[in-house]
Amino acid sequence: MTLLHWAILSPFIYALFIPLVHKCFKNLHMGWFILPLPIVLFCYLLNMIPITSANKTLVEEVNWIPSLNIDFTVNLDGLSLLFSLLITGIGALVLLYSTFYLDKKKEKLNLFYFYLLLFMGAMLGIVLSDNLIVLYTFWEITSLSSFLLIGYWNEREKSRNGALKSMIITVFGGLSLLGGIILLYLLTGSFEIQEIIVYIRQQDVHSHPFFLLSMFCLLLGAFTKSAQFPFHIWLPDAMEAPTPVSAYLHSATMVKAGIYLIARLTPIYAQSAYWLWTIAVVGIITLLYGSFFAVKQTDLKGILAYSTISQLGLIMSLLGLGAANFHFHLENDYYTIATAASLFHLVNHATFKGSLFMMAGIVDHETGTRDIRKLGGLMTFMPITFSIAIIGAFSMAGLPPFNGFLSKEMFFTAMVTIKEFDLFQFGTWGVLFPILAWIASVFTFIYSMMLVFKVFAGKYKPEQLPNKPHEAPIGMLISPLILVSLVIVIGLFPNILSNTILSPAVAAVYGDVPSYDLHIYHWHGFNIEFFMTIGVFVLGVLLSLTFTKWKNIYRMFPYSINTLYDFLIEKGKVWAKQLTNRYMVGSIRTYLFYIFTFLVAITGYTLLTKNGVNFHGKNLAQIGLYEIVLSLVLIGATISILFTKSRLTSIILLGAVGYSVSLFFVIFRAPDLALTQLVIETVSVALFLLCFYHLPRNARKKESIGFKMNNAIISVLVGITFSIIAISSYNTKLFDSISSYYIENTYKKAAGENMVNVILVDFRGFDTLFEIAVLTIAAIGIYTMIKLRLGGHNSENK
Known part of the structure; x- marks a missing residue:
């Protein structure tokens, strides 16, 4: 085991000590015990920057299940390091924030931090694992831990429903991911991502039927995890989780897992136009959908949830355009600008969206509500929180000099330069990409302004607030202040990340690119992107000021995919109950009828279609008088049980059947089996008599002729089927006997x-x-x- 393996496993190991620490130090807030771990991991990963910035990859391997080609292989390159730094860095800030946000007297913090550490370790496992089966294992742990964290306040119905919805959708995607992994293994013969990439480059497998099928299965897994349309519906309901969970899982880490998967698998599938179109189209639709419906929300975390969906769509569309390099083998910077923009915005989104989630938590914590219709005029009561909000929201809106402006400009550049790609020329549907991107940016500007001015400006409404507003304690402000400081620093000095973090990550996405010299500028002259930004600002301000006049447009959308989900869940319960009531009738005899019917049907079909019936008497022994007599006794006793009305007689006849079988063992020279059978039958008869003695008098129901006939038919068919199986098995010797x-x-x-x-x-x-x-x-x-x-x-x- 290497240090990288221990880095992945350390959160799981650390979590095992939580119950002991919680029991021994009851007055200690569990957050202080957990906080050192992500800090240490973050510092350790920072030391890896010189390795990845030199375009080197650190690969460590531990045998796990060699017989199945499953090894715990860790691959640290620029892409995995970028995500690992986000997981540990944002994780440390969230843990610090939660230490002041969650009350140790009111909350079960031992469970909360146990779940959080499970999630942190699983996310590190996803981004550092090179083996797809190991990656899938950690992938499902994130779904499980996310379910537990979203449903942390399990006494609330909305929390339970939100957790269930996230579990259903993400686990469905996870199963699809597993199917894609298996198909990819059948196609390439390996679970190791780097080995698969080498195989794909050497072999022409794009025409193989498994290629496209595995691709869409893997994309389905990525889309569900990263809340892409139409699988986005779980993310708004996940906002019922505590705010630290939302800031960590649903803005910076878990929802980025699908983005990481697509970036990592780009060298495998990007030669296919289906990969480019699917990712780009789904991403741009998600971007527009999320930004449009974010404006409709009235809950602070609801706005942030839909804005997260929108921003994830933006990153996803950029990855789709960036993959065009593999399809067209371009020699210029057009192919890198989109991928660089996606990874840069990934970092920027984690900073400004994490700070905004924490801001929303502070507002909720100090005022008692997140409803923007009740909030207003808070800037005088909460000036530091207001500063956090304005920096984070302006960055998300794409305004200078914040980091969101830079990645948004790169986003516009990528959308404008798609004319270089044959698949995305302006003469085709590709013309819609820059148009939809610009429209979505307008709505992004609107909801960003809502986050600031609907909450902190306007009229103060103390009568509608459960609590008197005041500034949050300094401990709760440290983490969002650090994040907005990063928003400013990265915005002013973006190239501190360009060739240390972003360039190695871009090179890792493409695999065969030795290095990529990235320089990020604030000013690019009077180009199309500049005028697109001016248009976003002007139209965004105008629509924000006139929102009350056009907000009724949302009445045109009374139904949504969420409505369909709720309908299917409710109807599913009704249909399941009706179906269950049809066969769960409380009768063992009926259950046996179903079981034997299915067994006879499947077994009989297999015997007939596979030519399994094999009957001849060459190997049969001679049948003597004793066997005939015992067979008649056994058959007579068995049939007599069906017609007797006395329990005592039934028990005696059942014992006669068993004793007859034991006599067969005597004749066939198996004394041990005969003795065992005699003992079992004696004990069984005695127990039956003891049990039936305490039962009420036998009141037989009158059964219809049809019911008796059904039982008789299935009984005869079972007997015939298993007799055929026994005789055919005896007469079919595929291997030497083990005797x-x-x-x-x-x-x-x-x-x-x-x-x-x-x-x-x-x-x-x-x-x-x-x-x-x-x-x-x-x-x-x-x-x-x-x-x-x-x-x-x-x-x-x-």
């Missing part, structure tokens, strides 16, 4: 003379042990139920 092995080795290896006992105790020792364990568990369960039943009766009698 010779037992004959030769029973005494030699097990030092036993009784072959049956040796097989049960030695050769099949674990099987027998597990059977005993199952019987023990069943016995404990039966004993517990009997005790509870008797205890209940005693309490009632008292």
Whole structure:
């Protein structure tokens, strides 16, 4: 195990100590115990910058399941380092913020931080793993930990529903991701991403049917995790989680997992035009949809949720355009500007959106509400929070001199330069990309202004506020202040990231690019992008001031995908209940009828279609008088059980069936089996008599002729089917019998003379042990139920 492996596993190991620390130090806020871990990890990863900035890759491998080609391979390059720094850096700030935000007396902080560490470790595992199966394992841990964090306040119905929705959608995408991984393995013979990239470059597999199928399966997994249209509906409901969770999972880390996956797999699939078009189109639609409906929201976190959807769409569309390099093999900077813009905006989004989520949490914490219709005039009461809001919101709106302005300008440049690509020429549908990008930027400007001026400007409404507003404590302000400071610093000095963080990440996305010299400027002259920015500002201000006059446009959209989801969930419950009531009738006989019918149908179909019926009498022994007599007795006793009306008679006849079978064992020279059968039948008859003694008198229901006929038919079919299977199995010898092995080795290896006992105790020792364990568990369960039943009766009698 290397240090990188321990970096991934350390949050999981650290989480194991939380219960002990919580029990021993009850007065300690658990956040102070957790905080050092992400700080140490962040500092460790910072030391890796010289390695990645030199365009080197650090690969460490630990064997996990070699027989299945699954190794715990860690791959640290520019792309994985960028995401790892975000996970640990933003994680440290969120933990510091949560230490002051969450009350240790009111909250179960041990559970909260346990879930948070699970998530942090899983995200590090995703971005550092080179093996797709290991990546998928961590991928599903993020879905599970996200579910637990969103539903942290489980006493609230909205929290439970939001957690369930996120689980359903992201796990659905995760299963699709697993299918894509398996198809990719069948296509290339490897789970290692770097090996797959090499194989794809050497072999022409683009015409293989698994290529496109695996691509769309993987894209589905990425889109669901990164809240792309139409799978975005889980993200707004996830805002029911505590604000630190929203700031960490839903702005900086979890929702970026899908973006990381697409960036990492770009060298594999980008030769296909379907990859470019799908990502670019889904991204631009998500950008426009999220920004348009963010303006409609009245909840602070609701606005931020839809703005996150919009910003994720922006990054996704840039990745789609950036992948065009692989398709066209361009020799200029057109192909890199889009990818560089996507990664740059990824960093910028984490800074300004993290600070805005924390700002929303502060407003909610200090005023008691997040409804912007009740808020207003808070700048005089909360001047520091107002400063945080204005810097974060102006950066998100793309205004200078903040970092969001720079990545937004690069976004416009990428959209304008798509004319260089044949697939995206202005004479085709590609002309819509810059148009939709510009429209979405206008709505982004509007909701950014709403976050500031609807909350901190305007009329103060103290009568509508549950709490009297005041500035947050300094501890709660440190983290957002650090983030907005980064917004300013990166905005003024963007090239501190360009060749240290961003260029290696761009090179890692393309794989075969040795280096990329990136320089970010504030001024590019009077070009199309400049006039697009001016247009966004002018129209954005105009629409913001006249919002009350055109807001009724949202009434044109009474239904949404969320409405469809709710309908399917509600109807699904009704349909499931109706279906369940049809077969869960409380009758064991009915359940057995279903089971045997299905068994006969599947087994019979297989025997007939696979030519499995094989019957001849060459290997059969002679049938004597004793076998005939015992068979008649066994058949007669079995049929008599069906017609007897007495329980005592049924038990005796059932015992006769068992004793007849034991006599067969005697005739066939199997005394051990005969003795075992005799003991079991004796004990069974005695237990039956004991149990039936306590049952009420037998009141048989009159059963219809049709019901009896159905039972008779299925019983005969089961008997015939299994008889055919037994005879066919006996007459079909595909391998040598294992009995010779037992004959030769029973005494030699097990030092036993009784072959049956040796097989049960030695050769099949674990099987027998597990059977005993199952019987023990069943016995404990039966004993517990009997005790509870008797205890209940005693309490009632008292």
